Amino acid sequence: MMLYQAHRFAIAPMMEWTDRHCRFFHRRLTRRALVYTEMITAAAVLRGDRARLLAYDPAEHPVAVQLGGSEPAALAEAARICADLGYDEVNLNVGCPSDRVQEGRFGACLMAEPVLVGDCVAAMKARVNVPVTVKCRLGVDDQDPEEALDAMADAVVAAHGDALIVHARKAWLEGLSPRENRDVPPLDYDRVYRLKQRYPALAVVLNGGIGALAEACSQLDRVDGVMMGRAAYREPWRLLDVDPLLFGEPRPATSTRAAAEAMIPYIEREIAASVRLYAIVRHMLGLFHAVPGARAFRRHLAEEAVKPDAGIDTFCTALAKLVGGARDMGDMAA
Numbered sequence: 001m002m003l004y005q006a007h008r009f010a011i012a013p014m015m016e017w018t019d020r021h022c023r024f025f026h027r028r029l030t031r032r033a034l035v036y037t038e039m040i041t042a043a044a045v046l047r048g049d050r051a052r053l054l055a056y057d058p059a060e061h062p063v064a065v066q067l068g069g070s071e072p073a074a075l076a077e078a079a080r081i082c083a084d085l086g087y088d089e090v091n092l093n094v095g096c097p098s099d100r101v102q103e104g105r106f107g108a109c110l111m112a113e114p115v116l117v118g119d120c121v122a123a124m125k126a127r128v129n130v131p132v133t134v135k136c137r138l139g140v141d142d143q144d145p146e147e148a149l150d151a152m153a154d155a156v157v158a159a160h161g162d163a164l165i166v167h168a169r170k171a172w173l174e175g176l177s178p179r180e181n182r183d184v185p186p187l188d189y190d191r192v193y194r195l196k197q198r199y200p201a202l203a204v205v206l207n208g209g210i211g212a213l214a215e216a217c218s219q220l221d222r223v224d225g226v227m228m229g230r231a232a233y234r235e236p237w238r239l240l241d242v243d244p245l246l247f248g249e250p251r252p253a254t255s256t257r258a259a260a261e262a263m264i265p266y267i268e269r270e271i272a273a274s275v276r277l278y279a280i281v282r283h284m285l286g287l288f289h290a291v292p293g294a295r296a297f298r299r300h301l302a303e304e305a306v307k308p309d310a311g312i313d314t315f316c317t318a319l320a321k322l323v324g325g326a327r328d329m330g331d332m333a334a
C-alpha cells in the first residue's frame with residue numbers, strides 16, 4: 001500500500017508557525033517526518049526576497065516547499081527555483097480559504113477548478129525532478145464532496161502528481177474565517193478512505209484532527225500517510241515517537257530535554273546572525289509534557305526571551321527550571 005514512503009508522516013504547512021526555526025526544531029525530535037514550509041506564493045518566489053523566503057538549513061531535509069498560485073507558468077518557474085535550492089518536494093496549496101488568497105484565485109477556491117490545478121501540476125512536473133503534490137479539501141461551499149474530490153484526484157492523476165494530501169473537511173469561502181474553516185466544517189475521514197479505494201495507485205495522505213501518534217498509526221491501514229498540524233505544533237513532545245512508532249527507527253534524541261539541548265548550537269548561531277531568541281524558542285513552548293518544571297520553563301521564555309537582548313543564557317536558565325534531568329515523555333509513555 002505504501003507508494004511514497006516520504007509521506008507516511010508529515011507535519012503540515014502552517015503560516016507563521018512552520019518557519020525555518022520551527023522545522024529545525026522539529027527535526028531534533030524526528031529524522032523521518034516530512035516537514036513543510038509555510039505557504040509561499042509563486043509571485044513571492046519569482047519577485048520577492050527569495051533568499052529570505054526560501055532559506056532553510058540542510059539539516060531540515062526532507063523538507064517540502066508549499067507554493068500558492070494558479071498560473072501554471074509562474075508555478076513551474078517557482079517550482080524550478082525551489083527544486084534547484086534543494087527542496088525535496090513541491091506542494092500546491094488548494095486548501096487555504098483566506099480572502100487574500102481568494103482574490104489571487106488560488107488556495108481552496110481552486111477546488112472548483114480541477115482542470116486548472118491539473119495544468120499547474122503538469123507544468124511543475126515538466127520543470128522539476130522532485131515529487132509534485134497537492135494539498136486540498138473535500139470541497140468548497142455547496143460542492144458535493146463525492147464529485148469535487150474525485151474531480152481533483154482525476155486531475156492530479158492525469159498530470160502525474162505524486163500525492164494528494166486531503167484536509168478531510170470542506171471549506172466555506174463565505175461566512176467562515178480561516179480559523180473557523182479549520183474547525184467548523186465536520187471531518188469526514190470516510191470520504192478520504194473512499195478516495196484511496198477508488199485511486200489505489202495514487203498516494204493519499206489524510207490530514208485534519210489527528211491528535212496522537214497512535215491515531216496516525218491506525219490510519220495507515222487505510223491511507224498511505226498522515227499529516228499532523230496543530231497537535232504537532234502545540235505538543236511537539238509527540239514528535240519524539242514518530243521515528244520508533246511509524247518508521248521502526250530509534251529516536252534522534254533520548255528525551256525532550258536532550259532535544260532542547262540539541263538546539264543550543266543552532267540558537268547561538270542564529271543569535272549571532274541577529275535572529276531574536278524568541279523567534280526560535282516560541283516554537284518550543286509546548287515541548288515538555290508532564291515534566292516537572294515545564295510551566296516554569298514556558299513562563300521564563302514567555303517573559304524573558306522576548307527581551308531584545310535575550311540570549312542563550314535566557315534559554316539555558318529556562319531549561320534549568322526543569323526538575324529531574326532527562327525525562328522521556330512521548331506518546332508511548334503518555
Ligand SMILES: Cc1cc2nc3c(=O)[nH]c(=O)nc-3n(C[C@H](O)[C@H](O)[C@H](O)COP(=O)(O)O)c2cc1C
Binds near residue numbers: 013015208
Ligand atoms: C496557524 C495555521 C496556519 C496554516 N497555514 C497553512 C498553510 O500555509 N498552508 C496549508 O496548506 N494549510 C495551512 N494550515 C492548515 C494545516 O496545514 C492543516 O491542514 C489543518 O490545520 C488541519 O490539520 P490539523 O487538524 O492536524 O491541524 C494552517 C493551519 C494553522 C493552524
